Amino acid sequence: MTIWHILLGRLTWSSLAFVRAWRDPTLSELIGAAAAAIAVGGAVVLFGLLTYLRAWRYLWSEWLTSLDHKRIGIMYMVFAGVMLARALIEAVVIRTQQAIAINNQGIVGPEHFAELFSTHGTIMVFFVGMPLLIGLMNYVMPLQIGSRDVAFPYLNSISLWLTIGGGIMMMASLVVGKFSTGGWSGYPPYTELAFNGGVGPDYWIWSVSLSSLGALMTGINFAVTIYKFRAPGMTWMRLPLFTWTSLCTSILMIFAVPPLTIATLMLAADRYLGMHFFTNDLGGNMMNFVNLFWLFGHPEVYILILPPFGVYSEVVSAYSSKELYGYTSLVIATMAIAILSFTVWLHHFFTMGQSAPINAFFGIATMLIGIPTGVKIYDWIWTMFWGEVRLNTAMLFSIGFMVTFVIGGMSGIILATPPVDYMVHNTLFLIAHFHNMLIPGMLYGVIAGYYYWFPKAFGFRLSEKWGRRTFFCFFVGFYLAFMPLYVMGLGGVARRSQELFDPTLRPWTIVAEIGALLLFTGLACIFIQLYVSIKQRHQTRVPVGDPWDARGLEWSMSAPPPEYNFAVIPQVSRRDAFYWRKKYDGAYRPADHYRDIELPKNSMCGILVGMGLTACFFGFVWHIWWLAFLGFAVAFGTAVVRSFNRDVNRVIPAAEVAAHDRRWLDRAAAARPIPRHLELTPENEGLAKWQG
Amino acid sequence: MNISPSLRRDFLTYALGYGLAIVLTGISFAFVFYRLLVPQAVFGVVLFLAVIQIVVHMRCFLHISLKQSARSDLQLILFSTLIIILMVGGTLIVVLDQNARMM
Amino acid sequence: MAGVTEPELRHAGLNLSDDPREVREHVESDVFGFWVFLMSDAVMFACLFAVYATVRHATAGGPTAADEFKFHSAIWETGLLLTSSFTYGMVSISMKHTRGRLWIAAFIVVTFCVGAGFLKMEAHDFVTMFHDGATPERSGYFSCFFVLVGMHGFHVFSGLVWMILMGIQLAVFGPDERTKVNLIRLGLFWHFLDVIWVVIFSVVYLQGLIR
Numbered sequence A: 001m002t003i004w005h006i007l008l009g010r011l012t013w014s015s016l017a018f019v020r021a022w023r024d025p026t027l028s029e030l031i032g033a034a035a036a037a038i039a040v041g042g043a044v045v046l047f048g049l050l051t052y053l054r055a056w057r058y059l060w061s062e063w064l065t066s067l068d069h070k071r072i073g074i075m076y077m078v079f080a081g082v083m084l085a086r087a088l089i090e091a092v093v094i095r096t097q098q099a100i101a102i103n104n105q106g107i108v109g110p111e112h113f114a115e116l117f118s119t120h121g122t123i124m125v126f127f128v129g130m131p132l133l134i135g136l137m138n139y140v141m142p143l144q145i146g147s148r149d150v151a152f153p154y155l156n157s158i159s160l161w162l163t164i165g166g167g168i169m170m171m172a173s174l175v176v177g178k179f180s181t182g183g184w185s186g187y188p189p190y191t192e193l194a195f196n197g198g199v200g201p202d203y204w205i206w207s208v209s210l211s212s213l214g215a216l217m218t219g220i221n222f223a224v225t226i227y228k229f230r231a232p233g234m235t236w237m238r239l240p241l242f243t244w245t246s247l248c249t250s251i252l253m254i255f256a257v258p259p260l261t262i263a264t265l266m267l268a269a270d271r272y273l274g275m276h277f278f279t280n281d282l283g284g285n286m287m288n289f290v291n292l293f294w295l296f297g298h299p300e301v302y303i304l305i306l307p308p309f310g311v312y313s314e315v316v317s318a319y320s321s322k323e324l325y326g327y328t329s330l331v332i333a334t335m336a337i338a339i340l341s342f343t344v345w346l347h348h349f350f351t352m353g354q355s356a357p358i359n360a361f362f363g364i365a366t367m368l369i370g371i372p373t374g375v376k377i378y379d380w381i382w383t384m385f386w387g388e389v390r391l392n393t394a395m396l397f398s399i400g401f402m403v404t405f406v407i408g409g410m411s412g413i414i415l416a417t418p419p420v421d422y423m424v425h426n427t428l429f430l431i432a433h434f435h436n437m438l439i440p441g442m443l444y445g446v447i448a449g450y451y452y453w454f455p456k457a458f459g460f461r462l463s464e465k466w467g468r469r470t471f472f473c474f475f476v477g478f479y480l481a482f483m484p485l486y487v488m489g490l491g492g493v494a495r496r497s498q499e500l501f502d503p504t505l506r507p508w509t510i511v512a513e514i515g516a517l518l519l520f521t522g523l524a525c526i527f528i529q530l531y532v533s534i535k536q537r538h539q540t541r542v543p544v545g546d547p548w549d550a551r552g553l554e555w556s557m558s559a560p561p562p563e564y565n566f567a568v569i570p571q572v573s574r575r576d577a578f579y580w581r582k583k584y585d586g587a588y589r590p591a592d593h594y595r596d597i598e599l600p601k602n603s604m605c606g607i608l609v610g611m612g613l614t615a616c617f618f619g620f621v622w623h624i625w626w627l628a629f630l631g632f633a634v635a636f637g638t639a640v641v642r643s644f645n646r647d648v649n650r651v652i653p654a655a656e657v658a659a660h661d662r663r664w665l666d667r668a669a670a671a672r673p674i675p676r677h678l679e680l681t682p683e684n685e686g687l688a689k690w691q692g
Numbered sequence B: 001m002n003i004s005p006s007l008r009r010d011f012l013t014y015a016l017g018y019g020l021a022i023v024l025t026g027i028s029f030a031f032v033f034y035r036l037l038v039p040q041a042v043f044g045v046v047l048f049l050a051v052i053q054i055v056v057h058m059r060c061f062l063h064i065s066l067k068q069s070a071r072s073d074l075q076l077i078l079f080s081t082l083i084i085i086l087m088v089g090g091t092l093i094v095v096l097d098q099n100a101r102m103m
Numbered sequence C: 001m002a003g004v005t006e007p008e009l010r011h012a013g014l015n016l017s018d019d020p021r022e023v024r025e026h027v028e029s030d031v032f033g034f035w036v037f038l039m040s041d042a043v044m045f046a047c048l049f050a051v052y053a054t055v056r057h058a059t060a061g062g063p064t065a066a067d068e069f070k071f072h073s074a075i076w077e078t079g080l081l082l083t084s085s086f087t088y089g090m091v092s093i094s095m096k097h098t099r100g101r102l103w104i105a106a107f108i109v110v111t112f113c114v115g116a117g118f119l120k121m122e123a124h125d126f127v128t129m130f131h132d133g134a135t136p137e138r139s140g141y142f143s144c145f146f147v148l149v150g151m152h153g154f155h156v157f158s159g160l161v162w163m164i165l166m167g168i169q170l171a172v173f174g175p176d177e178r179t180k181v182n183l184i185r186l187g188l189f190w191h192f193l194d195v196i197w198v199v200i201f202s203v204v205y206l207q208g209l210i211r
């Protein structure tokens, strides 16, 4: 064993994408090198820019070490946005490949293509979907329940940095080594040592582990927050629906992540220690992986969809200016979905050899989920009925969701019929199904929520014009990109095909390609919207904090909110607490007396623990044992040292709180109340006119 | 050193838990060691005793009770039990069925 | 705070009746959060048990459970773990009834020693099994056996490390609020490991030894 081997483990020159492209300059390798160049270049530009702007200190002390749930939420969203950009580019490459590679090699080789769909899927689920939603929940949920922070702010920071660490690892896999070719579900025995000796599956195992560890801790954190940190009077049936869905999602995270942990742990044991959980010989059984993976995987898809359901509930009610229709049924439906989602995992492997009655049972259980979901759709429609509906960006996305999501649900029911599933399992039909759920369901929801809560978080509104353009791209883009996949899937085209052989498919693949490009344009529109909105922020400021005449507690403070959220913890007596306060003239009133507020101090422990574990896992991937040990030591040491620190809180004096509150109240008193139909005009300062 | 009634009570709870745990474990081991029944039945007894012992641990060591005060913990444990039953039961049914069909 | 009632603070070991209400609420949620973690951990163990049950016969012609398990070490290990649970109970009682840090520390030391004894026996078991060729690489069955029992052992090990840390904290800070909360959590953790062990000796050891 040479010294290099000890120092660098399995790393060699040809691990570097650039070196590979230099030695073997095929188009596929060049594309790989270009991607690596973007990753490295992006990092360099970012570092350069931050240094140039002298923003490091600010970034470090105000953001990276912050334990404020609002800042952590925003960091989650920013991180997810970056990952979304990458994964969407990969999607375009995938579609381009399938559009071109009909009876020819296309632009990327089979290995590279497999890497692409594996990273695309892994990123979209673990580093886009979950962080976007966790970010949103982080920001909004404590505000909605009248709390100053989440239950465990320090844990929150660790979760964030673990998730980001996983993302860093995904990015690193572009530059050094190759990612797994086993798909986002990483089925063995293909991902076992015998067939996949490289670092690919190890990258998958460890980056997913980082993300799922973060998600698990977030789940615990949020569940405890909602259980124990509600404002007085905020009883269960007064919780806003987004909080309800956050609770159910947290519960799903707490209970669904362990099977994934076990599945990846066992795969790692096979790969690193020569064990035989899922190997072909000596008693291994790959079905155990499949089973464990989907024990996690199905609840996971509901982790991704429940919070958006909550967003739609809030958005539809606010922009219809009506109480949410069927609140109780929505709560029950949410819980029913959460529990049912633990009873249907087998529908992901109907075709893998169990007896027919078992398939039948799980098929029926799966179809049952359609019922509560249908209930929800009706509730939203009834909420709009006779309301004062404003068709702004968020509402467009919500309505687009309702129309499109139903189609996806239908295709889900089709797939849930075992004999039919035998025909279309693992075809493009399945791909169309779940994108039909995830894009109109999850992504539209996040965009709607982003548009809705952005003014609260930053104090100014987003550009409506660019919002509409975004909607156009995402709506039309989705249909163009995925409806052809239903057709091709019914025609029997297998998913994950690097090359197609039937020329009559070409029109469909080209339409899908256009759709993918349109979706990508949609993402560009989001970034442009942000840029434009920042430029125009002087005309769109809403400092008083209630730009949409909305109903929940999160609208009852200034925008952006003070770091302690509530000057005094509100007393809640009804659902839609802020609405009733406005009605009975209780909003915008000073408190009787203000008290000192205790908040956690910033801490760099979160980032140290997160990055330490990331380094540790990176060491595992490359068999660089000293790095693994060092990373672990840093993480563990930090946790221990922190546990000896008793001085973790700081106090904001009552006078300061009072002064801030008074300033805000003066601002509110000076503002002109705005009727709803003018809420998109510069007149809107965030004070809504009472219209009942 | 004065021993207050509440200290006495707390101590007795732990002592009771310890005693019951030892006895239950003992019975379990005895059933296997002395082959008191046919194998399947022995395993049934062992599982049954294990469940009882878990309840004892929960009650005496982990202080879970049916009192109003322990509600959120109890709810949590019951829900977890449900999930565990679903996962373990489902896995056994599914994978053992697959195994059987491989024979 | 909603849903929190006064007598909810029943965890043995807590004696916070003079502390302000806010402190108690925080303690409440800290302990509850740990419960949630434990339940997640329980699901993880449950998955391991489920896999174990499916590979019970996957010995691939190698050694079987009945060849390898020893009745007496299973009994002794169980006895040690149960005893350590009891002695940790004494830690909680000393804390609750303010018996001073010496009592607390003494019982932690006792618990540590008994727990370490358990680990030593378990390690010894593993080593003899390795000598017999019953290694994790030998068969799917032993892969699962070692990961399942090893996972429990790893938890016990973590508990021991935690005890050392708590001993130091006790020396530095005395039984202040944070230390108390962590001692309560450690207690939950330790008793929880006992519960897992009950399932292990029933499902793994006893089932393996039934004939």
Ligand code: HEM
Pocket (backbone or CB within 6 Å): A185, A301, A302, A304, A305, A347, A348, A349, A366, A367, A369, A370, A373, A409, A410, A411, A412, A413, A415, A416, A417, A421, A424, A425, A426, A430, A433, A434, A437, A438, A441, A442
């Ligand atoms: C009425 C509701 C739903 C039904 C009946 C349903 C049914 C199904 C079925 C039967 C499959 C397996 C198909 C196969 O592999 O052949 C499947 C796959 C999938 N579903 Fe759904 N589903 C529903 C809702 C959702 C939702 C809400 C999401 C996500 C937000 C989702 C995401 C997925 C994903 C990601 C896969 C495929 C995973 C893979 O194999 O890579 N589904 N669905």
Ligand SMILES: [Cu+2]
Pocket (backbone or CB within 6 Å): A297, A298, A301, A344, A345, A347, A348
């Ligand atoms: Cu599913």
